[in-house]
Amino acid sequence: MKSINVKTASVPYTIYVGEGIRHQIKDFFSHRYDQVMIITDTHVAPLYLDDVVSALGNDIKVSTYIIQAGESSKSIEAFEACHTEAINEGLNRHSLIIALGGGVVGDLAGFVAATYMRGIDYVQVPTTVLAHDSSVGGKVAINHPLAKNIIGSFHQPNSVIYDTETLSTLSEQEWRSGMAEIIKHAWIHDPTMLSTCFELEQFSEEPKEVIEHLLWKGISIKANIVEEDEKEHGVRSYLNFGHTLGHALEAELGYGEITHGEAVALGIDFALFLSERYTQQKLLPRKAYQQWLKTHGYPIQILGSIHVDSLLEMMKRDKKNIHQSIRFVLLSETGYPILHSFEEKTLRQELEMFKKEWSTVE
The missing domain is CATH 3.40.50.1970 (Rossmann fold)
Structure with a gap:
């Protein structure tokens, strides 16, 4: 223990x-x-x-x-x-x-x-x-x-x-849901942990020691951040990586249509998309992450048919927003999260481009 x-x-x-x-x-x-x-x-x-x-x-x-x-x-x-x-x-x-x-x-x-x-x-x-x-x-x-x-x-x-x-x-869907939060911790804190996540072939069949190591790493990252910022006045907001679009997808589709983790996993890819465009960094693992989503059966088909205006309305209600702008957690590089706010018009354009990108993915 x-x-x-x-x-x-x-x-x-x-x-x-x-x-x-x-x-x-x-x-x-x-x-x-x-x-x-x-x-x-x-x-x-x-x-x-x-x-x-x-x-x-x-x-x-x-x-x-x-x-x-x-x-x-x-x-x-x-x-x-x-x-x-x-x-x-x-x-x-x-x-x-x-x-x-x-x-x-x-x-x-x-x-x-x-x-x-x-x-x-x-x-x-x-x-x-x-x-x-x-x-x-x-x-x-x-x-x-x-x-x-x-x-x-x-x-x-x-x-x-x-x-x-x-x-x-656990069902395979529950594994997908949970591993989204595991890989979230890796993206914002630990490139080595991220590489380990990419190597997983089937969540429920992985060696017990590998999964327990990832769980322990995720728990430790979360615990350390909570100690530093209990009520989300600072660094704890980084734990929302992937959650802005993720929460909007859950609400738009109807709670329970996809799991929280599945929605966050899709939201992470949008955050990576924005990170590449607004931090002038090419996040090389993004292609690996998209393949990871496909390999493990995440519902990526949703992304090509998202309703941009409806999602924007949901995101505008996000409790993390400030000064009428919509706030996202992005990455300057793997392991280095930052906060970036978007005006509604800009974000609409980005969502349309993101949707178009996924519409062409087989």
């Missing part, structure tokens, strides 16, 4: 990574709790819920709430339903919420914890590759039909308990 301490100003906590550690979950709690509510989803519950309930033992009152799997559950309706369950079960300010699942469960359960009785403790127990990123850093939120993650808060977990055994049950 490995661990890393995250020293944020609000709540310092520890990330634990290892095989089978869900069976010792109580050992990683920072406090003793008399009552716990586990929030999970319809995919994860049949696989791991009983393990976690059993590991909590008989000296803790445990309740469970199962949401429908998928991005559509990051909604005001699901948020209210979780609160209703917490009230009915009698959770108080000294209770704990466990988020058992992927990024959707973590974001939703974390936001429930942030707002229930003005904030109670929660623990992230991620079960996907994507959640190596979303479970760290305390960003919790739900979606509005007009914008992703627009309703949310910063609320750090009390610990992150990442059992890598749970990765054995």
Whole structure:
């Protein structure tokens, strides 16, 4: 097992990574709790819920709430339903919420914890590759039909308990989703890590030690950035590389039509396209990245048929924008992110060119 301490100003906590550690979950709690509510989803519950309930033992009152799997559950309706369950079960300010699942469960359960009785403790127990990123850093939120993650808060977990055994049950789509965040970390921080990502042939069939090394690198990069900039006043914004177009694609297509990571993976290519044009650098790995997208089955066909005006409207609502311009994370070179703002007219032209480029790709 490995661990890393995250020293944020609000709540310092520890990330634990290892095989089978869900069976010792109580050992990683920072406090003793008399009552716990586990929030999970319809995919994860049949696989791991009983393990976690059993590991909590008989000296803790445990309740469970199962949401429908998928991005559509990051909604005001699901948020209210979780609160209703917490009230009915009698959770108080000294209770704990466990988020058992992927990024959707973590974001939703974390936001429930942030707002229930003005904030109670929660623990992230991620079960996907994507959640190596979303479970760290305390960003919790739900979606509005007009914008992703627009309703949310910063609320750090009390610990992150990442059992890598749970990765054995992921679908290929979940692997694609999670590896997009892995390669994002590589693009903004580590060219050697990026080269390793390009060498992967089939995510689910790669040697365990290779995947665990990449996961650990991604977690470490995220944790270090969060320590430096907990509430995204500076360098933490670099973690949004690929997310500006990615979030717009999710909202435009309808949450759940493609996964968050798939959308981010496509958004990364647009960020690379802009980087080559506006930083006067030829990012040689871009062609390798486009081949990587094709090799691993990312939904690149979407890019040739995107609705530019609709996406612009979505991007204009992005919470990272300033002074009526649309802000992107670009790269001056691999491993060196920068911020660049675009006026709407300019960005429309760039999106049209990007769309045309992908329309000619077989």
